[in-house]
Each structure stands twice: as C-alpha cells, then as structure tokens.
Amino acid sequence: MRRHFLVGCLIVLWAASGAWAQTSVKSIDHPVYDNGPYGYQVTLPRGLTYIRASPPSPNHGVSIDLRSGAKLWVDASYTDSSTNEEEADVVTTGCRIDYKRPATLAGQSALSLRFTCPASGNSRGYTEVITFTVHSQGDRSLADYQVGLRVYGSDISREDKVLFGKVVGAFHFEK
C-alpha cells in the first residue's frame, strides 16, 4: 500500500514537472538531429545530451544544458521579418548589441550577433550569441533558423565558444 502511494506521488510529480513533454537524447547514440517541420539537420558533437520536444508538441529544435551553466540551442521558428537585419532588430530589442557581423549558416547569408540584456521582472540578465538566417526552406514561409548560446552573469567560456562554432558548422538544410 505504502509502495503504491510512493509510486503514485512520483507519477504526479513527474507529470507536474512537464518532463514528459520533452525527450532527452545522447548524441553518442543519435548524433544526427533531423527536423522535418522546418527542413533542417544538425550533427551534434559526441558527449552531449540534448533535449527535444515530444509529440504532439511542435518540433522546433534541440537544446543542451552545458556543464558551464550555459544553454545552447538549435531552433527554427516562423518569423514576420523579411531580412536578417530586420530580425536582428527584433531579437535585440531592449538589449545592448556587443557586435553584429556577417556570417553564413548552411551556405545562406546570416548574421552573428552578441548582445547583453538586462534583468527584468523575474528574469535574470544574460548575454547571448546567435548565428541566424531568415530563410524560406522549400514550401515553407520565412523562418528564423538559428544556433544560440546564452550565459547568465558570466562571460562565455572558450570551450563553449568552440562548441558553438562546431554546431554552426554542422547545420544543414534538407536537400
């Protein structure tokens, strides 16, 4: 009886956490993440555990909580912006731009941005680096395809910068 009660409590806690709504995957087992809804693919370096949405939730990409405390993600989301510059203005609203450089993502013209946003409400201040391109893939509307890295209250480590660069380089659009 007591065992059933404890198991019931664990199930309730698990459901309340929302953990059922995402799937944890080890890159050593499944290095290639293929995103059908937005038409892209990324090969993730070994030794990482990434999180992706579980059905029926929309599937935008993956995120990785790094040992340094930083968060790295690969994401695609539809946007109303029609150019990279326009999207850069949207994503950095209220933040200080540290740099904005031309870049490429999967052969597409992209922007690489580093910006710092102040704390607001319950949110902590953070610094973010993103490389993104506003692109229409196949029969889809324009979307913001991006690789991002966020740190809270510290500088971005050299190790994380290297990993970020590897993920940017491993991003491809479906043929």
Add this chain to the structure above:
Amino acid sequence: MPTNFIVGLSSFESGWFDNHNVALNNLWGLTQGGGNNIHFSSIQAGNNYFVSNVGPFIQGAQTQAAFFKGLQAEGYNSVNPNYYPTLANRINNIQSWGQACGVTF
C-alpha cells in the same frame, strides 16, 4: 480566451498557414512520433486534435501569462529561451495584422 492568443499561436506555428502546413491541414505545428508535423485528413480534424490534446492545458486562460503557462506544461518549445517573448510579440501584433486585413477581433 482572447481570440488573439489562439490566432497568434496558430499563425506562429504554421507560418501563417504556409503551403507546407496547408498540405498537412495542420494549423498548430502538432507533431507525431519521429518529429514531423501530423498530416490531418481535414483542417477540422486538426483543430479537433488540438482541442483534445492542447485544449485542457490552456482552457480558460485570460492572460498571456496563464496561456503561456499552459503551453509550457503541454511542452510547447522548451528549446529556445526566446520562444515565449517572440510569441508574445506576435500575439500583441495580431490586432494590427487583423486591421490590415480588414478583420476585427
């Protein structure tokens, strides 16, 4: 629930119902095992699926905070930390998009 919450979410997840999602009758970005968007037999079938599976999480939400809390509990994009601010921006602009199209909510 305010109409602009639902219109904002649907437009954001379907790319204003782009050709890719029109072919799937999927207004909501809903996915199946393996991660691709579900192909519904009709728009109504897709909407019914949304109401059954996502509806319980967001039913009665009167504020954006409550709406987002419900979506988060269902599992809507826990990947990108900018997802909810971006979705909020879309929802806040639905009124002006509607006016541009001659529609009022």
